Amino acid sequence: MQNRDSDRRRMFSRRAAILTGGKFALLSALVGRMYYLQVVESDRFQMLAEENRINMRLLAPSRGQIVDRFGVPLAINQQNYQVLVKSENTPDIGATLDRLGQLIPLSADERARILAEVSRKRKFVPVLVREFLDWEDVARIEVNAPDLPGVIIDVGDRRFYPQGEVASHILGYVGAPAAKHQTGDPLLELPGFRIGRSGVERTFDLALRGRAGSSQLEVNALGRVIRELGRREGQTGQTLVLTFDSALQQSAMKALGDQTGSVVVLDVNTGATMVQASTPSFDPNTFTNGLSETEWRALADDERAPLRNKAIAGEYAPGSTFKMIVALAALKAGVINSDTSFFCSGSLTLGDGKFHCWKRQGHGHTNLSKGITQSCDVYFYELSRRVGIDRIAEMAKRFGLGQALDLDIPGSRPGLIPTKAWKRAIIGQPWVLGETLVSGIGQGFVLATPLQLATMTARLANGGKAVTPFIARDVMDHDALTGRPEVAPPDIGVNPGHLDLVVKAMGRVTNSRRGTAYRARIMVPGMAMAGKTGTSQVRRISRAERAAGILRNDQLPWKRRDHALFVGFAPVEAPRYAVAVVVEHGGGGSSVAAPIARDMMIETLKRDPAGQAPGADVAGARPADGKV
Amino acid sequence: MSRVEEFGSSELSLREKLIHLNWEMVAMITLIAGIGFAMLFSAANGDMSPWASRQMVRFGIGVVLMLVIAVIDIRFWLKVSYALYGISLILLATVEVMGSVGMGAQRWLDLTVIQLQPSETMKIALVIALARYFHGLEADDAGRARYLIVPLILITAPMALVLRQPDLGTAGVLGLIGITMLWLAGARVWQFMLVGGAAIAAVPIGWQFLHGYQKQRLLTFLNPENDPLGAGYHIMQSKIALGSGGMFGKGFLSGTQSHLNFLPEKQTDFIFTMLAEEFGLIGGTGLVALYALLIGYCIYIAFRCRSQFARLLAMGLVANFFLYVFINIAMVMGLVPVVGVPLPLISHGGTAMLTVLIGFGLVMSCWLHRDIYINRRGAA
Incomplete structure (x- = not known):
C-alpha cells in the first residue's frame, strides 16, 4: 500500500512537473506577445492611438474688410449670436424648448426641426436653435440661463454691409459655397463658411478669405x-x-432718386473709379441671411432690374454722346476740316428714306463746332456717310467702346460697335448706308455702357491716353492682394489737334449760350465743365406719327420713353474727373441727365477724392508685401 | 488498509495553524489585489468610487473567508466534496431555469448579500469532487477505462449546463480543469485521445440542437473578425491601447486610450490592457511574474502534500487560477477569442474575487494539513 501510494505520487509528480513546465511556457509566451506588441509594433500602435484620440478641427478665419478710399467700412464682420441646445445637459429637452420659446418665439416647424436634429445627433453635439439674434434676445436668454439647462449662446461671424444698398453692386454679396465651388479645400466645407458670390467680394474672394487656423x-x-x-x-x-468715395456714391444715388439709371465718375488721369452708382439697388444684407423665394423673385423679376449693375452691364444706345467719335473719325479720315460745313434743313434724304434732325426747322449752315455744340443730327449724318461705318468703329475702339472693360467686378458687358463684317457674320445681311447714318448719331446697333462712356470721356479729356477704369486699389496675385503696377497709359494715337477741336466744342455745349446743356453749366470759378448731351430713342418714330406730331416723353409709357444721357469732364482747363450719366427712359439728356452730372461734378471737385491716395487713412490696409 | 494512521505533527491547534499559515502567500495575494485597487482607481479617472472602494471591501471579506477555509481540517472538505459538487450543480441548474424564464442568458443568482455566479463556484466544486474521486482509487485503477466513466460524467454534466446558457468560455475552462485532473490522476494517454476524438465527433451532433442565435454566437466566438463592430473592435482597441504603452508606459492615470473610453470594459475584462498601457512592458511583465510566482508557490505546496486528495486539490485549483490568468491576458492581446474571463484578483467583480480567494484558502488548507495521511474512504 505504501508502495502503491508512492507509485501514485511518482506518477503525480512526473505529470505535475510536465504541467508546470507547460504553464510557465505559456506565461512566457504572454510576455513574448507583450514584447511584440509593446516594443516591436509599438510605433504603429502609438500612431493608431493618436489617430484615435486627436481630432483636427479647422478654425474659420475672419473675412477681410472692404473699405472705401477714405477708409469708410463697406463690408465688415458682425458678431452673429447663435443660440444652441445641448441635449445631454438638460433633463427634458421639450421643457427647455418651451421655456426658451417664451423668450424667443419658436414656430412649430422650428421646434420639429430642433427635436429631429437632437434625436439624430449624439447627446453632446450642440444643435442650432436660432442664429442672428439681436442683443436684447441674447441678454434675455443670459439672464434666464439658470432656468434653461443645456442652452448655449455662441458667437460666429456674419458679413454686414453698413452702407446697405449704396454700393451693393460694387461689393456684391457672400453666400454658402455651391457644389461647383468645392475645390477640396476643407475650409469650404465648414458649416456657415461664406464665399464671395458677386461683385468685388467674388473677384477678391481668395484674398478676403484669409487662412484657416486649426x-x-x-x-x-x-x-x-x-x-x-x-x-x-x-x-x-x-x-x-476700393478707390471710390462712398459719400459721393451716396450723393449719386440720391441724385438719381427714384429714377432708373447710372452715374460713373472716373479720375481722367488714372482711371480710378470715384463713383459707380446704379439704381434701383438692393440691400446685400438680406442675402447674408438668405432670401425667401418670394423676395428673390421680386428682385429678379422687377422690370427696373435692381440686381443688375447698370454701370457696367446696362447697354444703351449712346445717342449724341457718340458724336465726338464720329467727328474724330472724320477728321482723321480727312473728309472734313474744322471749317467744313454742311447745310441742315431739318432732315436729310437718302434714297427713299428721310433722316430727321432733332430740330425740325434745321440748323442751317453747320460746321464741326456748331454740330457738336448744338448736336446737329444732319451734320453727323453727312459726316458718317462720308467716313463710313468701319472707320467710325475703328475710332470707337480707341476710346474703349465695343469691348468689355475689366473693372475688377464680374459681369462687365462689351456694348456693341457695329462693322460691315460684324453684320454679315452675325445678322447675315449686307450693311446698308442708312445704318451708317443712324450709327453716326449713336443709334441703331450702337450700344455702350455708362462705364464705357465715362472711359471714352476720360480719354478725350486727358489728351488721348488709354486709361482703363479700376475700382480696387490693389490687384490679385494668386490668392493675395498686391500693389497695382503703375503703368503709364499708352497713347491712343489720335491727332492732338483733332482732339483739341472736339474738346473745345464740348466746352461750348455747356458754356455757350446756344449749347444744348447751357442750363447745366458750372458757374463755380475754376470748375467749368465740358460735356455732351444725348437722348437716345428706344422706339422707332413712324412717318405717320411724325406727321401727327411726335408725342412728348411724358405722354409715353415709361418703357417707351427716351434714355437721357450726358457725358462730361471738368475742370475744362485742366481736366480731373470724367462723368457719365444715363437715366433710363428719363427723357432729354439736357434736361434730365446734364443737371445730375453738373451736381455730381461740383461735389466731386469740392471733395477732390483723387487728391488723396486711397487707403491712406486705413491702418493695416497696405498689401501684405508692402508694395503699393 | 482502512486503518487510521497518524503522523507526528499532523494535528495542529488553531494557534499553531495560524502561525504556520503561508503568510508569504497572503502577502503575494494582497500585493496583486493592491495593484488591482490602483488600476480600478485609475479606471475611474482617479476616483475610489465606484470600483476601487467596493473591491477593497470584497477583498477584505474574501481574505477572512480564505483564512477560515485554510484552518478548517482538510478531511472536512474531503467528506463534503460530493455534497459541494451536488449543491453547485443544483445552483447551476437553477439559474438555467431562471434564465429560460427571464430574457436571454441568466448567469447570476441574486442572494441579496452577494450576487453569485454558480458557474464560478462549480469550477472549485469540480476540482474537489474529482480530487475526492481519484483519491479513493487504487493507483492502477486510475488508468483503467471503466473508472473514467464517473469523472467524465462529473465533468460533462456542468459543462452541458453552462453550454446551454450559452457560456462557451466557462464550459471550456471546466473541460480543461477536468482534463488536467485526469492527467494528474494518471489516466492513459490513449484515453485522452479517445475522449478527444469522441468530443470532436460529437460536435456536428450537438450543433443540431443549438438555436440559431447560439450558432451565431459560436461562429463569432470562433472567428471574431466576423463581428468587426463587436468583439473585433474591442480586441483592436485593446491592442492599440496596449501597444501604444511601449516599454515604460504612459504613466499612472495617463493611459489615453483607457481614459478616453476607446478601451472597452477597462474595469473588468480589459483591465490588464490598461495596466500595460500605463506601465508598459515593464509593468505587464512584472504582473505576469507575480502571478507566476504565486502559481509556482501553489505548485510547490501540491508537491509537498502527502495525500493524493490534497495534491490533486492544490494542483487542480492552481490550474483553475492559471487558466483565469492565461486566458484573460491572451484574450486582451488577441491570442484567443474574447470569452469574458476576468483577470483574477484585479478585475472588478465579486464572484471571481471570492472564488479565487476560496481556492487559495483550500490550497492553504492543503499546506497546513500536508502531512496528514488520509485513507481512500476519506477517514484520517
Whole structure:
C-alpha cells in the first residue's frame, strides 16, 4: 500500500512537473506577445492611438474688410449670436424648448426641426436653435440661463454691409459655397463658411478669405471633446481698399432718386473709379441671411432690374454722346476740316428714306463746332456717310467702346460697335448706308455702357491716353492682394489737334449760350465743365406719327420713353474727373441727365477724392508685401 | 488498509495553524489585489468610487473567508466534496431555469448579500469532487477505462449546463480543469485521445440542437473578425491601447486610450490592457511574474502534500487560477477569442474575487494539513 501510494505520487509528480513546465511556457509566451506588441509594433500602435484620440478641427478665419478710399467700412464682420441646445445637459429637452420659446418665439416647424436634429445627433453635439439674434434676445436668454439647462449662446461671424444698398453692386454679396465651388479645400466645407458670390467680394474672394487656423482636440471614443491640445490661429483676410468715395456714391444715388439709371465718375488721369452708382439697388444684407423665394423673385423679376449693375452691364444706345467719335473719325479720315460745313434743313434724304434732325426747322449752315455744340443730327449724318461705318468703329475702339472693360467686378458687358463684317457674320445681311447714318448719331446697333462712356470721356479729356477704369486699389496675385503696377497709359494715337477741336466744342455745349446743356453749366470759378448731351430713342418714330406730331416723353409709357444721357469732364482747363450719366427712359439728356452730372461734378471737385491716395487713412490696409 | 494512521505533527491547534499559515502567500495575494485597487482607481479617472472602494471591501471579506477555509481540517472538505459538487450543480441548474424564464442568458443568482455566479463556484466544486474521486482509487485503477466513466460524467454534466446558457468560455475552462485532473490522476494517454476524438465527433451532433442565435454566437466566438463592430473592435482597441504603452508606459492615470473610453470594459475584462498601457512592458511583465510566482508557490505546496486528495486539490485549483490568468491576458492581446474571463484578483467583480480567494484558502488548507495521511474512504 505504501508502495502503491508512492507509485501514485511518482506518477503525480512526473505529470505535475510536465504541467508546470507547460504553464510557465505559456506565461512566457504572454510576455513574448507583450514584447511584440509593446516594443516591436509599438510605433504603429502609438500612431493608431493618436489617430484615435486627436481630432483636427479647422478654425474659420475672419473675412477681410472692404473699405472705401477714405477708409469708410463697406463690408465688415458682425458678431452673429447663435443660440444652441445641448441635449445631454438638460433633463427634458421639450421643457427647455418651451421655456426658451417664451423668450424667443419658436414656430412649430422650428421646434420639429430642433427635436429631429437632437434625436439624430449624439447627446453632446450642440444643435442650432436660432442664429442672428439681436442683443436684447441674447441678454434675455443670459439672464434666464439658470432656468434653461443645456442652452448655449455662441458667437460666429456674419458679413454686414453698413452702407446697405449704396454700393451693393460694387461689393456684391457672400453666400454658402455651391457644389461647383468645392475645390477640396476643407475650409469650404465648414458649416456657415461664406464665399464671395458677386461683385468685388467674388473677384477678391481668395484674398478676403484669409487662412484657416486649426485646433488639435483630444476626443474620446464617442467623439466628445475632452480638451484642446494645441491651436494655430488663422489669419484674417486682407483688407480690400476700393478707390471710390462712398459719400459721393451716396450723393449719386440720391441724385438719381427714384429714377432708373447710372452715374460713373472716373479720375481722367488714372482711371480710378470715384463713383459707380446704379439704381434701383438692393440691400446685400438680406442675402447674408438668405432670401425667401418670394423676395428673390421680386428682385429678379422687377422690370427696373435692381440686381443688375447698370454701370457696367446696362447697354444703351449712346445717342449724341457718340458724336465726338464720329467727328474724330472724320477728321482723321480727312473728309472734313474744322471749317467744313454742311447745310441742315431739318432732315436729310437718302434714297427713299428721310433722316430727321432733332430740330425740325434745321440748323442751317453747320460746321464741326456748331454740330457738336448744338448736336446737329444732319451734320453727323453727312459726316458718317462720308467716313463710313468701319472707320467710325475703328475710332470707337480707341476710346474703349465695343469691348468689355475689366473693372475688377464680374459681369462687365462689351456694348456693341457695329462693322460691315460684324453684320454679315452675325445678322447675315449686307450693311446698308442708312445704318451708317443712324450709327453716326449713336443709334441703331450702337450700344455702350455708362462705364464705357465715362472711359471714352476720360480719354478725350486727358489728351488721348488709354486709361482703363479700376475700382480696387490693389490687384490679385494668386490668392493675395498686391500693389497695382503703375503703368503709364499708352497713347491712343489720335491727332492732338483733332482732339483739341472736339474738346473745345464740348466746352461750348455747356458754356455757350446756344449749347444744348447751357442750363447745366458750372458757374463755380475754376470748375467749368465740358460735356455732351444725348437722348437716345428706344422706339422707332413712324412717318405717320411724325406727321401727327411726335408725342412728348411724358405722354409715353415709361418703357417707351427716351434714355437721357450726358457725358462730361471738368475742370475744362485742366481736366480731373470724367462723368457719365444715363437715366433710363428719363427723357432729354439736357434736361434730365446734364443737371445730375453738373451736381455730381461740383461735389466731386469740392471733395477732390483723387487728391488723396486711397487707403491712406486705413491702418493695416497696405498689401501684405508692402508694395503699393 | 482502512486503518487510521497518524503522523507526528499532523494535528495542529488553531494557534499553531495560524502561525504556520503561508503568510508569504497572503502577502503575494494582497500585493496583486493592491495593484488591482490602483488600476480600478485609475479606471475611474482617479476616483475610489465606484470600483476601487467596493473591491477593497470584497477583498477584505474574501481574505477572512480564505483564512477560515485554510484552518478548517482538510478531511472536512474531503467528506463534503460530493455534497459541494451536488449543491453547485443544483445552483447551476437553477439559474438555467431562471434564465429560460427571464430574457436571454441568466448567469447570476441574486442572494441579496452577494450576487453569485454558480458557474464560478462549480469550477472549485469540480476540482474537489474529482480530487475526492481519484483519491479513493487504487493507483492502477486510475488508468483503467471503466473508472473514467464517473469523472467524465462529473465533468460533462456542468459543462452541458453552462453550454446551454450559452457560456462557451466557462464550459471550456471546466473541460480543461477536468482534463488536467485526469492527467494528474494518471489516466492513459490513449484515453485522452479517445475522449478527444469522441468530443470532436460529437460536435456536428450537438450543433443540431443549438438555436440559431447560439450558432451565431459560436461562429463569432470562433472567428471574431466576423463581428468587426463587436468583439473585433474591442480586441483592436485593446491592442492599440496596449501597444501604444511601449516599454515604460504612459504613466499612472495617463493611459489615453483607457481614459478616453476607446478601451472597452477597462474595469473588468480589459483591465490588464490598461495596466500595460500605463506601465508598459515593464509593468505587464512584472504582473505576469507575480502571478507566476504565486502559481509556482501553489505548485510547490501540491508537491509537498502527502495525500493524493490534497495534491490533486492544490494542483487542480492552481490550474483553475492559471487558466483565469492565461486566458484573460491572451484574450486582451488577441491570442484567443474574447470569452469574458476576468483577470483574477484585479478585475472588478465579486464572484471571481471570492472564488479565487476560496481556492487559495483550500490550497492553504492543503499546506497546513500536508502531512496528514488520509485513507481512500476519506477517514484520517
